[in-house]
Amino acid sequence: MTLTAMNFGRIAAILPVQDMEVAQRFYIDGLGFTKTFQNGDPVGFIILKRDESELHLSLQPRHKAAPFPIAHLLVDDANAMFALCKQHGAKIIKGVQDKDYGLRAFVFADPHGNRIDVGQRLRV
Template sequence: MDEPVTFGRAAPTICVRDMQAALRFYGGVLGFATVFENGDPLGFAVLKKDAAEVHLTRKADHVASTANVMHLFVDDADALYRRLESAGTRIIKRLADKDYGQRAFVFADPDGNRIDVGARPQPRG
């Protein structure tokens, strides 16, 4: 049997055409803090919020995929959904309770990158 290997953090690297627009969105709308930047002009950034980490990399000819690039777990999908709607963010799939046990939706960042959001349903009442 192979020796066990412990994995550390994993973070998606998301390609963006306009780094400044991406930083405004991920920072201003989603609340991530930039903890590392590299390049002149800026070509790479690491952002963190709570336990989540995202790496942004500038790619001038980036074209967004129709697949989700990240699954983001949150404690309140409804609150994040309202925040994104009020910011004018493009919603790909509307907020709904899913048969796999999450309250979920999909939105697109300014570059069209799809991000899937999920939370365990909140008790009603």
């Protein structure tokens, strides 16, 4: 089989979190994701969905966040997402800016320090 003959399916980011309850409050209550699966007792893995996005949370009590974005999220309103992140206590790493590569973008860190790069396609 050649590479061009292969179809790729969904790919989802897996975010390590130190406290699953804190993570659920942020992503479900704050950002509006819905839990579609959980595993373990206590829960050590969760799948979240919102619209076309899927996010996996993995309990890692000794997690140390990377100093760079580990996921990229496209939205249709970066300003609204920025406000939502601020409202729910996300640390803003880079404020909203229009980029020369065609995105309005910003970077936030979730309660566990995971940095997510958010972008909205600009109309040209």
